[in-house]
Amino acid sequence: IEEGHKCDKKLALLALMDKTGYDMIQVNGQRKYGGPRWDGPPPPRGCEDELVPLFERAGRIYEFRLMMEFSGENRGYAFVDNYSR
Structure with missing residues (x-):
């Protein structure tokens, strides 16, 4: 290249980082983007319908993989792979 x-x-x-306000770090072969830090309560159970x-x-x-604690509580993040339209 x-x-x-x-x-x-x-x-x-x-x-992109300037426009969105996201942080970006690259660790162990992954580039991770994250938005502003969340200060509120954890997301509720059963939010897949939204x-x-x-x-x-x-x-x-x-x-679609919604990451869950062993207690069943939502960890607040998910992984989604989509087919292109």
């Missing part, structure tokens, strides 16, 4: 292309990609990531339609706007869901 050309050096100019790497520079363009880095500037695009910095612009999340699935939201993510379906981006395309048909291939896989």
